[in-house]
Amino acid sequence: MATYYSEDHEWITVEGDTATLGITQHAADQLGEVVFVEQREAGDAFEKGGEIGVIESVKAASEIYAPLNGEVIAANEALADNPGALNESPEGDAWIYKIKISDASQLDDLMDLDGYKALIG
Amino acid sequence: MTDTPKLTPLYDLHVELGGKMVDFAGWDMPVQYPMGIMGEHKQCREKAALFDVSHMGQVILRGDNVGTKLESLCPQAFATLKAGKARYGFFTNEDGGILDDLIVSNAGDHYFVVVNAALRHQDIPHMRANLDDVEVTEIFDRALVAVQGPKAEDVVGELCPVARELKFMETTLADIGGVECRISRLGYTGEDGYEISIPEADAIRLSKLFLAHDDCEPAGLGARDSLRLEAGLCLYGNDIDPSTSPIEASLAWAIQKRRKEEGGFPGAARIQKELAEGAAKKLVGIKPEGRAPARRDVEIQSAEGNTIGTITSGSFGPTIGGPVAMGYVSAGHGTPGEKVNLIIRGKAQPAEIVVLPFVTQNYKR
Numbered sequence: 207m208a209t210y211y212s213e214d215h216e217w218i219t220v221e222g223d224t225a226t227l228g229i230t231q232h233a234a235d236q237l238g239e240v241v242f243v244e245q246r247e248a249g250d251a252f253e254k255g256g257e258i259g260v261i262e263s264v265k266a267a268s269e270i271y272a273p274l275n276g277e278v279i280a281a282n283e284a285l286a287d288n289p290g291a292l293n294e295s296p297e298g299d300a301w302i303y304k305i306k307i308s309d310a311s312q313l314d315d316l317m318d319l320d321g322y323k324a325l326i327g
Numbered sequence: 328m329t330d331t332p333k334l335t336p337l338y339d340l341h342v343e344l345g346g347k348m349v350d351f352a353g354w355d356m357p358v359q360y361p362m363g364i365m366g367e368h369k370q371c372r373e374k375a376a377l378f379d380v381s382h383m384g385q386v387i388l389r390g391d392n393v394g395t396k397l398e399s400l401c402p403q404a405f406a407t408l409k410a411g412k413a414r415y416g417f418f419t420n421e422d423g424g425i426l427d428d429l430i431v432s433n434a435g436d437h438y439f440v441v442v443n444a445a446l447r448h449q450d451i452p453h454m455r456a457n458l459d460d461v462e463v464t465e466i467f468d469r470a471l472v473a474v475q476g477p478k479a480e481d482v483v484g485e486l487c488p489v490a491r492e493l494k495f496m497e498t499t500l501a502d503i504g505g506v507e508c509r510i511s512r513l514g515y516t517g518e519d520g521y522e523i524s525i526p527e528a529d530a531i532r533l534s535k536l537f538l539a540h541d542d543c544e545p546a547g548l549g550a551r552d553s554l555r556l557e558a559g560l561c562l563y564g565n566d567i568d569p570s571t572s573p574i575e576a577s578l579a580w581a582i583q584k585r586r587k588e589e590g591g592f593p594g595a596a597r598i599q600k601e602l603a604e605g606a607a608k609k610l611v612g613i614k615p616e617g618r619a620p621a622r623r624d625v626e627i628q629s630a631e632g633n634t635i636g637t638i639t640s641g642s643f644g645p646t647i648g649g650p651v652a653m654g655y656v657s658a659g660h661g662t663p664g665e666k667v668n669l670i671i672r673g674k675a676q677p678a679e680i681v682v683l684p685f686v687t688q689n690y691k692r
Contacts, residue, residue, distance in 0.1 A: 238549075239365045241643040242618045242650075244672070260672065262620050264364040264643045265549050289618070 210313055211322035212273035217297060218305075220313065224279065227303045229261070229270070232326045234296040238263040240289045245281035245302065252276060254312055259302065261292065270302065274312035279304040335381035336470040336527035340534055344545050352445035354382040357547040367546035368553050368645040371516055372686070375476035376546035377537050380515075383471055384447035385524060388438040388454070390461035397431060397438070400457055402573065402592040404583035410435040413496045413511050415581050417573060418453060423594025423601075424569040425576065426453065428561065432498040432511060439498070439509060441471070441522070443563050470530030475520030475554075477689060478542040483510070483521050486536055490521060495690040504533050515551065517558025517688045556651055557644045559612060559683030565623060566610060566639045566653055574601035575655065577610045577683070608636060611661045612683040613652040619671050620650040621678065626670040627654055635660045638669065644685055651685050652678075 209219045215233035218225045234240070242262040252258050252272040259270040282301050285291060291300040307313075317325065332355035341348060346357030357379065359367060370376045390396070394405040403416035410433045418426035427446040432439040442450040447465065455463045474483050484491040487503045490510055498511035509524040525533050537543050552562070561567045567576045572594070579587075579602060586592065590599055615621050620643050627636040641652030656667070663682045668675040 238359065239363050242620060244619065262643070264368075264553060264645070265358070267620070267622065286618070 209319065210273075210316035211319065211325075212271075212316055213325065214271045214273065215326075216270070216273050218273060218316070220307065223307050223310065225276075225305050225307055226301045227273070227305055228301040229292065229296050230322070230326075231296055234293050237261060237268055237292075238265060240292040243285045243289045243292065243302070245285065246278045248278050248280050250278045251308075252278070262289075273316060275308040276305040277308065279306055333382070335379055336530040337379040337381060337472070337534060340531045341379065341545075346545070346547060349548070351548055352382060352443075354444060356382060357545070359547040359549045360545050362544060362546075364547070364549035364553060365645045367544065367550035370544045371476045371518060371546055371550060371554055372646050373477065374542040374544075375474055375478040375482045375520070375540070376516075376550065377534060377543055378473040378475065378546055378551055379470070379534075380473050380522065381470040381530070382444035384442040384444065384450065385466040385469055385471060386440040386442065386451060386454070387464045387466060388440060388458065388461050389436075389464070390458070393438045393458070393461055394433065396458045396461055398586070398592060400453070400593065401429075401431075402582045402586045402595070402598060403431070404586055405431055405438075407585075408433045411497055411499060413498050413513055417567075417578070417581070418450065419573070419592055419594040419598070420569055421593050422569075423572045423597030425563070425567045425571060425573060426450075426569055428563055428567065430511075430513065432509075434498065434500075434509070439524075445564065466524075468527050470525045470527050471522060472525060472530065472534055472537075473514050473516075473520060473522045474537055474543065475514045475516040475518045476542075477519060478540075479518070479520035480691070482537050482540040482543045483523070485540065486533075493521075495519075495692050504529065504536055506533070508533070512691065515558075515560055516554040517560065517684060517686055518554070519689055519691045553642050553645055556640050556642055556653065557646055557685040558688055559653070559685065561610070561653075562640055571610075571655075572598055572601055572606060574598055575606040575608050575610065605658055608655045608657050609661050610639070610653055610655055612681040612685060613638065613641075613654055613667070613669070613678050614681045614685070615650040615652065615669060615676055615678040617676050618649060619676055621652045621669040621671055621676070625652075625654075627656055627678075628668045628670060628675065629660060630666050630668070632668070635667070647685050653683070656680070
């Protein structure tokens with residue numbers, strides 16, 4: 207199991223060809239209090255760089271971009287009733303998707319924790 | 328904005344309090360503090376919050392019959408505004424649109440006017456060009472601080488007992504912490520509270536005195552926006568602009584009877600016609616049924632799927648606990664209870680037309 211980070215402030219923890227995807231604590235702090243999350247449904251395929259959902263704070267809406275090609279296995283339904291969980295535990299219980307990875311080679315374009323820490327300073 | 332942002336007299340305090348600074352109309356302003364927009368919003372509804380609104384333009388008008396002369400630019404009855412009273416109004420253009428909204432106070436030997444930050448550069452020349460023999464002085468050396476919320480009277484009254492005696496839309500000069508301030512009982516949150524004009528050298532010291540009260544915390548522009556939206560108050564540039572008339576904007580209440588009947592202000596022909604016959608569109612409250620906020624520019628459709636209007640302000644309402652919005656719908660629509668659809672990211676989301684405000688205004692009359 208390894209965790210990777212994207213420049214769009216997502217994390218993905220990979221187990222074989224599946225992964226769990228969410229936003230980083232840094233991203234959650236920048237967004238402010240989350241009031242709504244729009245998620246894709248199980249079975250939806252996506253490509254790297256494509257929009258795969260929207261996170262709305264009191265002030266603004268922010269898109270979630272796919273860090274690699276894949277398909278949604280499951281969306282975290284708990285976020286519908288409790289979007290504020292994204293501020294509390296974005297790197298824990300408040301994951302956004304379980305996904306199937308289509309092209310594992312794209313993981314090489316992502317950062318490890320040290321690289322991500324350097325990005326956010 | 329390529330210019331260096333302007334700083335208010337409270338800038339150092341915002342930084343000290345951990346304010347998240349953003350550019351607003353060319354000013355470096357706190358959008359929120361560490362408490363966050365939701366907490367600051369609730370603080371204001373339940374206790375008291377302090378806002379820096381020094382970016383707004385403070386103007387002094389001196390001369391004979393200033394109130395009467397203002398009536399040539401605004402559809403409000405300013406000639407009969409008594410000393411010690413403040414009144415909401417707006418400048419209109421010849422087409423009956425709104426050039427800016429403002430608060431005019433009769434300060435006895437002069438008039439005190441507060442205009443929007445983004446329109447200082449427009450409003451001040453407008454007054455200078457059109458108010459004959461009136462000395463128009465823009466004030467640059469005073470902060471403007473709003474203390475708002477059900478506990479505002481306690482917070483301000485401890486330092487300034489006369490504040491307790493003021494009623495909604497009354498204004499006076501008073502000593503606060505050894506300096507003379509102009510204190511007015513009004514605001515932009517739907518709550519009781521004050522706006523206080525303070526000499527810039529004393530602004531941080533007095534703000535800290537207010538914040539020393541257990542019930543008072545700082546709040547930023549984020550909470551100011553969600554508070555005013557729940558209170559059904561228009562934001563210039565979003566909900567009103569030079570193309571919208573006050574009748575379309577559901578602001579007929581702000582035009583006094585004599586002015587409605589007599590006219591004599593820019594755009595009177597259109598405004599009087601709309602008063603008599605109704606306007607082509609009107610501003611209404613809109614409550615989305617789901618959790619998705621409907622923001623500015625979202626299309627409003629009738630239940631039958633026809634485009635009937637556009638959202639002009641929309642956000643999450645922390646007191647309501649869900650999304651709230653305002654927008655214009657065309658004539659024939661807009662009855663409270665009417666079901667509409669909001670087209671958010673291509674999907675129709677159900678919503679209902681509601682009576683504004685979303686929360687009961689809590690003024691001390």
